Amino acid sequence: MNIDTVSEPVASLPVRRGRRRRSDRPGAMPTSAPQVRSIPAYDLLGERALAAIESQADWILEKVGVEFRGDAVARDLLREAGAMVDGDRVRFEVGHARALCATAPRQFALHARDPRRTVTLGGDHIVLMPGYGSPFVTDLDRGRRYASLEDFRNFVRLSYMAPALHHSGGTVCEPVDIPVNKRHLDMVYAHLRLSSKPFMGSVTTPSRAADSIEMARIVFGRDFVEANAVLQGNINVNSPLVFDETMSGSLRVYAEANQCVCISPAIFGGAMGPVTPAAVAAQTLAEATAGIALVQAIRPGCPVVFGSFHSTMDLRTGALTFGTPEAGLVTMALSQLGRRLGVPVRSGGGQITSANAPDGQAMRDSANALWSTMISGAHQVWHAAGWLEGGLTMSYEKFIMDVDNCGAMLRLLEGMAVDDDAFAREAYDEAAPGDNFLATAHTLRHCTTANYSPILPSPGPYETWRERGGKSAEQHANSIWKSMLASYEPPELDAQIDETLKQFMAERKSAMPDEWY
Template sequence: MKYYEQFISKKDVERIHENVVRIFENVGVVFENQRALDTFKEHGARVEGNKVFIPRNMLEEAVKTAPETFQIHANTVGDATLGGGSMLAGGIGGNIYIQDGGRVRKMTNRDVVDQFKLNETSPVTQYGLVNPFMETTGFSSDQKIYGRMAFALKYSSKYRFSVNCITDGVEADQVYDKVKKGIQLVRDFEGIQDKPVIMEGINPLSPLAFDNAPIEKLYANCHEGQALWFTPCSMPLLTGPPSVAGLLSTTTAEALAGLVLAQLVRPGTPVVFGNTSASTNMRTIQLCIGSPEATLIAYATAAMADFYKLPFRNGGALSDAKDVDFQAGAESMMLLQATLASKPDYILHMCGVLGTFNIVSFEKFLLDEEIIAMVQRQLAGITVDDNTLSYDMIEKVGARGNYLQGRTPKMFRQEYQMAKLFNKEDPNQWQKEGSISVRENAREKVMDRLESYQAPTLEKEQLELIEKYIPAAFKDSIKF
């Protein structure tokens, strides 16, 4: 039995799938892009205005052509495999604020670089992540578009498949060409011309729509043989139905509509199926990602991906809290439990999330790593064999004996997860040593981690390819 079946049955999954088919055939999906409308028409879908009605057989054929697993290739850092529970994770991305000493402020470029370093030195992240630069005064137009990508190529030692060019502000008719140029930059840097080297994120516009720019990105990546991920983020009662099952129906339809188009454009295009929808605070009309419903959606996403035999994305250390407090810890533990138990192939926002995706906390980044270690140990379960039953030791020590003899045995270190930041000391001793809070302890360790970052070594030819795209402040180093 799969872990997700505690929360959603295979019969429920089939019913949601049938609801998706009904939505496709009777409600339709809006594509605000003529190229997409023409593609659907050419393949026999009914198109009315900018609304596409996808027949069952078209959906079924598209799902069959999408691979169950695939690789993103890189000569510099090795190939990344997505699928089969690969659980490739990155820290929080896309935020514009930072929690800094009890206040929330807008990020600076220095914060962006420090966030990057924290992700690079993390033991729980596998791919490099660079936030868009906050201050772009003095950047050339190419640096605004490709600067983040070039920065990652130069300074990341981890997989870089999730760092794309920035097309915000680019004219609609230029998005396609700009994205293709970015793909070619990575190809040339890696010396790989005929395989996927990047994965582009495509976000539907809930409910049941895609606007123009994401579709142009889709076409560019499909034509260049790259991978895609589709991740709706719908708010119940606003951009989705008021029930969890209804929300799963519309968001699954959104992700699959993108998949169908990708397979029509280029059969076999690698696709990651995702969903980051959650709850809605109807008092303030805000998305609530630190909710029990978000965990249910995470499990359901795993179940739907299993049904369609697709790699998938969900989860992270999600929280709506604005400070590193009890709420932040409780919500992050709840969401990380669901994330690690459902074993997604691609995880964004693995560490450091506050303020409903909008705020990063460096202290929370490290504390989330601690939570991850706890959950991983729990999910590993109890090993029962002749060695762990320890009968010979029990017999030797006997009744009222003492097992503490000499150095701490390897078995204990393997069996029991030891906290690095959480306080496990005697309360009197803790008080004598200054009553240091967990947050203060984490802040001190953040500085150590930032100091430990080391840039990778690149070939001269690689540096020449990317140098003109890197903003002047970061061309030579990222030490402050």
């Protein structure tokens, strides 16, 4: 359906507090999830500490600088905006890069093909999305393997069906059975055809970024895309302090089209930056500010997201570690810094882990990372479901386990009602001291909404659990994702628009030789 033909206004969906009603379909998930937090974000740092980090970021931008390698256009744009350019190196006087960022919107809508699924980035809103970029997938039946296009489509379907995920993601997994130079067309098509949630386009070359935007124009309408953000591009900084020409070139394509640009420094303390959390936060701020400044130099007012992907390393072995307390501290600090910069924040948290299976370590790492992310006030959470092996693998079973935890955390962010109904004074008239409250009118009235209802079934008493096969959470998750895919129904899409998309893909593919590397 072309969004230009939809008469229903974009609005926040109503949110029911407490447990969501579930369909009778096997494997069905709750039908709604909140997108607005009702509890305040946690402020880790005070004014003096925040100002010190901002001062360090200014020092990096002025004294060290950021390189835009191979992209003379980007450097010229920043020179015209007042930056100091020497070869590839770009430096900013104290406060200059921040001043350039001032035209970026504090909050904006990221439109979905179904207007009811449009999300807001910024303010008190929160948007969760699945993992990104894994070349492998795994499940209990087939084990670990290279991802295929059908795996990619499956994760788009699952993300569409999961109410705790508000966004379809981007390269949820890398479909290696399609040539490198053509697979972006299949991925964008899958997001547009199999889901009606917001999504991310390609950034692996500027031409692929342009293809992504053109496909969005086919579906949403050229005039609508010119005036509204309908997809995102993830621009990874080659930390420390380098934008290569692929990333800055794709950044320019998205910015020129007025589409959302997420600037994502990637810093592992001790490798791409110093080991200390304060230094990681300051360098992340410096790199992101430089990228946002470039976006605004191209098109003032273009929507941006201050992103990050940071964590720690085992400094004895060089192995990456996730869910660590130091990374959580950086997550909380960056959310504060992003609010001060005045742009939405993408957290580097989500449910990330270096574990190789969806086991206790995986869920410990993931829960720790998600907890700090959710209370930090971040507006967009990437890698919220499915991530294993430091991002090398998307797991079908962990996807379900993670989505369940996302739903519980979203329930927490709804906060606690404190009113006459919540105090339930009339229930004390029905239940005398020593009685239970199970049959009171208040309990019966709230029994379906009082508590979050997990997706994974409760194991019950040990004896009952053993009688039913003694299944682990991973085994239950295996059954659930299969049931979900079996019951999946694609959202509607106008047949003519679908045909135009297919024709565009065919024409683009016919003009390209297959490139596998």
